[in-house]
Amino acid sequence: MRLVTYRADVESAARLGALAGDLVIDLARFGSVKGVPFPATMLEFIDLGPQAVAIASRLIAECGDIFPLGTAVPLANVKLLAPIPRPRKNIFGIGLNYTEHVAESAKSLDTAPDLPRQPVIFSKPPTSVIGPGEPILHDKAITQQLDWEVELAAIIGTRAKGVSRADALRYVFGYTVCIDMSARDCRRAGQWIYSKGQDSYCPMGPVVVTADEIPDPQTLDLWLTVNGVEKQRSNTAFMLFKVDELVADISKGITLEPGDIIATGTPAGVGAGRSPQEWLWPGDIVVATVEGIGTLRHPVVAR
Numbered sequence: 001m002r003l004v005t006y007r008a009d010v011e012s013a014a015r016l017g018a019l020a021g022d023l024v025i026d027l028a029r030f031g032s033v034k035g036v037p038f039p040a041t042m043l044e045f046i047d048l049g050p051q052a053v054a055i056a057s058r059l060i061a062e063c064g065d066i067f068p069l070g071t072a073v074p075l076a077n078v079k080l081l082a083p084i085p086r087p088r089k090n091i092f093g094i095g096l097n098y099t100e101h102v103a104e105s106a107k108s109l110d111t112a113p114d115l116p117r118q119p120v121i122f123s124k125p126p127t128s129v130i131g132p133g134e135p136i137l138h139d140k141a142i143t144q145q146l147d148w149e150v151e152l153a154a155i156i157g158t159r160a161k162g163v164s165r166a167d168a169l170r171y172v173f174g175y176t177v178c179i180d181m182s183a184r185d186c187r188r189a190g191q192w193i194y195s196k197g198q199d200s201y202c203p204m205g206p207v208v209v210t211a212d213e214i215p216d217p218q219t220l221d222l223w224l225t226v227n228g229v230e231k232q233r234s235n236t237a238f239m240l241f242k243v244d245e246l247v248a249d250i251s252k253g254i255t256l257e258p259g260d261i262i263a264t265g266t267p268a269g270v271g272a273g274r275s276p277q278e279w280l281w282p283g284d285i286v287v288a289t290v291e292g293i294g295t296l297r298h299p300v301v302a303r
Contacts, residue, residue: 002208003042003207004080004205004208005080005083007081016042016044022075029070042259043084047259080131086129087259091123091178091262092250093122094265098267104268104272125193127199136286138302144279146183149181149224150177150267152175152178152220153264154217155175155260157171157174159257159258165247165248169247172217172243176205176293177204178261183198204261206296214292221235221290223289224289250262282301286300
């Protein structure tokens with residue numbers, strides 16, 4: 001199932017939808033017609049658990065190409081927002097999670113050259129999240145080294161505390177695309193949150209693909225371009241710590257709750273690792289894709 005958060009027009013509230021071909025099915029309105037009380041937001045839908053996905057998928061499939069009046073709108077006529085426009089908690093970011101990125105970071109960012117023995121975890125605040133097409137803000141008074149990182153993000157569906165790696169994927173609701181924007185010159189005493197957590201530094205979307213459609217998240221190609229030139233290309237198979245390891249590791253000491261987001265790290269090819277180094281500036285266009293999920297396209301705009 002492919003889920004979106006959308007707005008029908010500039011004055012409408014954000015609503016939860018499911019994609020059916022080139023249509024967005026408003027799940028709350030659709031559920032009302034079908035006698036099933038689906039909520040109007042992504043977080044409330046996630047809270048219902050995996051049974052809600054199964055029921056919604058079945059009811060939509062039963063409709064074929066004909067949906068009840070007032071429940072479907074063409075995808076081309078809506079504005080897609082971040083799937084979770086305002087996460088309940090900080091996004092969990094994972095640093096140095098691809099081998100070649102560890103090497104390039106050691107050369108250019110003074111990080112350790114050895115492969116991490118445990119996941120390197122930082123966070124991005126909810127206010128950093130933006131939806132598809134929204135501008136990435138460049139404040140020249142704060143940074144001269146704005147960088148890009150394409151990532152697969154996993155969204156938790158069930159409360160997870162101390163789960164085993166073998167069971168960890170059962171706690172994942174679905175997956176989306178994330179761009180972990182980084183102001184490399186804003187790191188402070190080795191801490192990353194100000195570098196990575198500024199407003200607009202977490203583009204996310206365009207959809208959430210539920211976990212039943214991605215049984216193995218370690219088989220997905222991901223890539224990123226700047227102004228049409230490819231900068232990153234890899235596969236999630238090359239993660240040092242796989243999605244199940246990340247869920248198990250974080251949940252040992254931090255309870256993961258429905259709607260929590262784990263951005264799983266980026267491969268090599270970031271601007272800081274290039275020779276000469278490359279940075280983003282107003283007017284640039286960043287496009288990031290994860291296979292089987294979708295593409296984000298964002299302009300860089302002066303703040």
